[in-house]
Amino acid sequence: MMSISYIRPLTTALVSLIGLVSLSIVLLLSTAFLYPDDTESAPVQPAGGPVKAATPAVLTEQQTKGKELFTNNCAQCHTVTEEVAVGPGLKGVVARTPGEAWLVNWIRNSQAVVASGDPYAVQVYTKFGKIPMSSFPNLTDEDIRAILAYVDPAGAPK
Template sequence: MKKLVVVIITTVMLFSCGKKEKEGEEYNPSASTEETATTDPSSYDPKRGEGKFTTVELGAALDQAMATKGEEVAGVKCTSCHKTTEEKLVGPGWKGVTERRKPEWIMNFITNPDPMIDKDPEVQAQLEICLVRMPNQGLADEEARSILEYMRKNDGVK
């Protein structure tokens, strides 16, 4: 019975962390690594990360509706690997992430993790601890922004 439970949980975690293919588009796992190989690692900005987000405007107050949407998205895409506390699950806990990282870095990482894993020394060190590479969840920009707002709420922004 215990073995069956372990198999079911493992299967759920694998499927929940997998890349979702867009309709009509084939998944090409080498696409992100080809892009990484052509970029100059010396141009990597550890404060911003790598991706399309150069600035992310945050309100002083929390956008409650956006945080609620982010909690819903995170419940489907993130919480099988991340806890909202400091405790590591599969990936690191989220507590304090918005205090340690700039919003541009967070947005770039959750929408474009592969090149950042390949280039960011702190992410590489975290990978040695977690032993699991963060998968690209194929999040829309709005979903990623909502997750960022949920992370801010988790870190006590009111």
């Protein structure tokens, strides 16, 4: 026959284990509802690049060229939304910059524009941690207009 001295520690251990499991379940269930599940509306970042917005179903020939140029030259640091990656998001870029000629100069050699003392260039350069944007002297005016037509169709120069 078992003595009572052996049963009491077993009962205490069992009650403690049940209490611990119950507490864990309560904590798990209570924290599951702290944050709303809004995963459907949140953009998903694809592996290897910044978040990108959905593009129109049908792109013009110019926008198609711009998309290819953007993907190969810009997507590593920029998005086509307002979302900041390494550099600013490009949605609305035409309206918020000093103009097409300024954008062409900036894209071709941003450091030269900053060095010239251009106030907007200095502001952008400072805002993004003084990280210089890569220069793209190989892009033609037509290439840059195509990129702008893709990333900012509402404001892009024609």
